[in-house]
Amino acid sequence: MLTTLKRIVQEVNQVLVFDEALSLLALRLKEATKVDCCSIYLANYEQQCFQLKATEGLSKSAIDNISIGFSEGLIGLIGQREEPINIDDASKHPRFKHYPDVKEEQYHGFLGTPIIHQRKVLGVITLQQKVRRLFSEDEEAFLVTLAAQIALEVVHAQARGAMDNNSNLHRGTWQSTLRGVPGSEGISIGTGYIANRKSTLASQPLMKSDDPEGQCSLYREAVLQTRAEVQDMSERLALTLPEDVRAIFDMYQHLLDANSLGREVEQKIHDGWNAVSALKLVVEQYVKTFRDMDDHYMRERAVDVEDLGNKVLAQMLESQIAEERLPERTILIAEEISASMLAEYPPQALVGIVSMRGSHNSHAAIMARAMGLPAVMGLTDVPVSMLGGKHLILNGYSGEIIVSPDANILQEYKLLADEEVELFRHLQKMADLPCVTKDGQEVKLLINAGMSMELENSQSDIDDGVGLYRTEVPFMLGERFPSEKEQIELYRSMLRFNPDKKITMRTLDVGGDKPLPYFPIHEENPFLGWRGIRLTLDHPEIFLVQVRAMLKASLGLSNLKIMLPMISSINEVEEAFRLIRQAFYEVSEESKLSGETLHMPQLGVMLEVPAILYQLPQLAAKVDFFSVGSNDLTQYLLAVDRNNSRVSALYDSYHPAVLLALKGIIEQSNALNKPVTLCGELAGEPAGALLLVAMGYRSLSMNSHSLLKIKWVVRSMDSGEIQLFLRDILSMTHPQDVRDALNMKMETLGLGGLVRAGR
Ligand code: PEP
Ligand code: MG
Numbered sequence: 001m002l003t004t005l006k007r008i009v010q011e012v013n014q015v016l017v018f019d020e021a022l023s024l025l026a027l028r029l030k031e032a033t034k035v036d037c038c039s040i041y042l043a044n045y046e047q048q049c050f051q052l053k054a055t056e057g058l059s060k061s062a063i064d065n066i067s068i069g070f071s072e073g074l075i076g077l078i079g080q081r082e083e084p085i086n087i088d089d090a091s092k093h094p095r096f097k098h099y100p101d102v103k104e105e106q107y108h109g110f111l112g113t114p115i116i117h118q119r120k121v122l123g124v125i126t127l128q129q130k131v132r133r134l135f136s137e138d139e140e141a142f143l144v145t146l147a148a149q150i151a152l153e154v155v156h157a158q159a160r161g162a163m164d165n166n167s168n169l170h171r172g173t174w175q176s177t178l179r180g181v182p183g184s185e186g187i188s189i190g191t192g193y194i195a196n197r198k199s200t201l202a203s204q205p206l207m208k209s210d211d212p213e214g215q216c217s218l219y220r221e222a223v224l225q226t227r228a229e230v231q232d233m234s235e236r237l238a239l240t241l242p243e244d245v246r247a248i249f250d251m252y253q254h255l256l257d258a259n260s261l262g263r264e265v266e267q268k269i270h271d272g273w274n275a276v277s278a279l280k281l282v283v284e285q286y287v288k289t290f291r292d293m294d295d296h297y298m299r300e301r302a303v304d305v306e307d308l309g310n311k312v313l314a315q316m317l318e319s320q321i322a323e324e325r326l327p328e329r330t331i332l333i334a335e336e337i338s339a340s341m342l343a344e345y346p347p348q349a350l351v352g353i354v355s356m357r358g359s360h361n362s363h364a365a366i367m368a369r370a371m372g373l374p375a376v377m378g379l380t381d382v383p384v385s386m387l388g389g390k391h392l393i394l395n396g397y398s399g400e401i402i403v404s405p406d407a408n409i410l411q412e413y414k415l416l417a418d419e420e421v422e423l424f425r426h427l428q429k430m431a432d433l434p435c436v437t438k439d440g441q442e443v444k445l446l447i448n449a450g451m452s453m454e455l456e457n458s459q460s461d462i463d464d465g466v467g468l469y470r471t472e473v474p475f476m477l478g479e480r481f482p483s484e485k486e487q488i489e490l491y492r493s494m495l496r497f498n499p500d501k502k503i504t505m506r507t508l509d510v511g512g513d514k515p516l517p518y519f520p521i522h523e524e525n526p527f528l529g530w531r532g533i534r535l536t537l538d539h540p541e542i543f544l545v546q547v548r549a550m551l552k553a554s555l556g557l558s559n560l561k562i563m564l565p566m567i568s569s570i571n572e573v574e575e576a577f578r579l580i581r582q583a584f585y586e587v588s589e590e591s592k593l594s595g596e597t598l599h600m601p602q603l604g605v606m607l608e609v610p611a612i613l614y615q616l617p618q619l620a621a622k623v624d625f626f627s628v629g630s631n632d633l634t635q636y637l638l639a640v641d642r643n644n645s646r647v648s649a650l651y652d653s654y655h656p657a658v659l660l661a662l663k664g665i666i667e668q669s670n671a672l673n674k675p676v677t678l679c680g681e682l683a684g685e686p687a688g689a690l691l692l693v694a695m696g697y698r699s700l701s702m703n704s705h706s707l708l709k710i711k712w713v714v715r716s717m718d719s720g721e722i723q724l725f726l727r728d729i730l731s732m733t734h735p736q737d738v739r740d741a742l743n744m745k746m747e748t749l750g751l752g753g754l755v756r757a758g759r
């Protein structure tokens with residue numbers, strides 16, 4: 001069963017035109033299950049009905065012409081119940097509805113199952129049999145499995161279809177909305193640009209063109225250049241490669257002949273495809289044909305055809321890329337945005353970021369917030385290639401992207417963007433005011449540095465120092481571990497810039513969603529794996545170089561604090577502090593001659609692994625300070641991967657359990673007389689900061705773009721008066737109740753502008 005299923009899904013996936021893929025699916029399914037009829041219906045939510053899209057057994061003329069209301073007939077029932085229905089005689093079922101056009105009178109046995117993606121019913125697949133019979137358990141299981149497997153394909157194809165319509169000028173603009181996960185707040189309007197687009201046919205979108213002559217000459221030119229390239233390669237390798245291997249070049253030349261690939265590609269261009277799409281369609285068909293051959297040697301040739309196709313593509317793209325410049329108001333799009341990718345683009349050229357993978361508290365999103373760029377993450381339902389060159393509105397509050405917006409929507413969003421500018425102006429008034437509550441409680445606001453790859457110093461005159469410097473980011477930008485000297489320079493510029501302010505440097509926290517390109521780690525569960533302190537304790541040479549560099553950079557200064565990430569047990573602290581003391585001893589010996597004093601930095605740990613919350617007294621005896629990493633604490637308390645958009649709705653720092661943990665930490669830290677800062681993203685969220693200050697936190701560290709908003713929150717609240725509200729919040733059961741209550745509270749405190757911004 002598994003083999004059949006795999007074969008069908010693979011075969012259907014290779015058909016690029018969606019309607020054709022559905023027809024093939026119906027055919028293969030009918031053959032594999034040996035039934036008399038197989039049909040596929042897709043949901044149309046605008047019209048609240050299922051439409052017949054493919055059938056083998058019903059009347060083909062009913063395709064696209066028959067609509068079954070969501071509450072009608074057996075198809076509607078399957079959608080409503082969200083489960084399979086298996087009956088021996090459909091026509092006897094009370095919900096059976098007769099549609100004369102489909103001509104199904106001859107069928108009795110009926111099995112139907114819904115196609116569901118992320119709780120949404122996308123369609124229904126049915127099998128029908130002339131005889132009266134119940135389908136077997138195996139048949140039912142097979143259909144359910146197949147439906148689950150093709151659900152994502154349906155979603156992709158629908159998104160593709162909606163956007164393909166956009167390019168069809170005859171239909172006017174055709175706006176579509178895609179839903180992802182909010183990554184970084186803000187609205188941006190701009191043009192999609194795909195970062196580091198790989199030149200493979202697989203990554204190219206299918207696009208039409210109404211200039212067949214132009215596209216044919218683009219293709220022919222690319223073929224000429226590929227011929228020359230192949231010829232050149234064949235001559236260069238003539239002496240080193242055996243003859244049978246060199247034969248491959250002859251095959252390439254043969255395939256490039258006008259009578260071979262060329263004829264078919266040009267035919268597709270005349271059918272309306274652009275040159276790249278035509279090449280893609282033809283090459284993928286050839287690859288499939290070769291892959292299906294019985295002869296092993298011929299099957300292997302599939303790779304050669306693919307390779308040749310990519311060579312021709314590279315030639316075509318080269319001429320396009322040479323002219324390609326970043327569009328004005330670029331919205332950068334990538335499968336997964338990384339620090340090194342962002343470093344390639346001038347920050348002022350970007351107005352927004354879309355990362356197809358990742359979620360709200362992925363480091364890519366944190367990076368976007370640090371740069372003050374709106375971002376949407378986790379757009380798993382669309383292929384990345386579909387967004388390039390499109391006019392987009394990116395809504396970083398809701399996680400939506402509107403593709404090819406119409407004039408009304410554009411106007412609406414321009415107003416929202418203006419409101420943001422107004423809010424920004426209002427916030428500027430806070431710049432010189434102290435960060436105290438109405439009843440005079442001082443709250444220290446520190447900044448999280450490292451993520452924006454600059455020193456975030458432009459705002460340093462209004463902050464209380466750096467609460468978290470993520471040192472791993474510069475490590476991620478290089479091609480090897482930075483040397484001790486390089487690190488000294490980097491850390492010194494940080495410490496010297498503001499010698500009166502404390503700079504908390506976190507030792508390397510790689511792993512999880514922060515890979516080093518030159519030190520790949522392949523793990524099943526990277527967030528539960530070799531990450532942070534676990535990795536650096538296993539590599540003391542890396543840890544020691546980093547700590548020595550920090551200490552050397554601090555010579556003559558006394559503002560360095562060092563903090564350890566991912567601590568889950570006391571012996572990790574003991575071991576790390578032993579190494580830090582060793583480095584301290586070495587550096588002080590080496591620096592005796594220079595006459596500069598070396599101060600022992602304050603040493604602290606991040607509280608981000610739940611286990612350590614149960615050992616705070618023992619931990620407090622060893623360290624100078626705590627820093628709460630609410631991003632990871634939320635992930636580990638709720639067992640929700642912070643980088644997985646599929647479970648993003650479950651990742652919630654306002655979950656009552658997380659709030660109780662945070663309350664417990666501040667109470668215990670106060671009782672133990674241990675200073676504590678909270679440096680997770682919650683500190684930079686207005687509602688989060690309100691709660692944290694109410695709980696008793698007096699030191700919050702955040703990205704510099706959040707500072708003024710949070711100062712406004714602090715200045716609007718009374719720490720005594722808010723206690724009753726906090727008690728209510730902590731007794732709530734559902735995260736959504738917490739959010740609603742917080743939003744209402746913010747309104748009553750006059751902070752409605754921030755609630756609107758956070759919507
Ligand atoms: C955290 O986990 O809350 C934190 C601040 O560290 P990071 O986001 O870098 O894991
Ligand atoms: Mg963390």
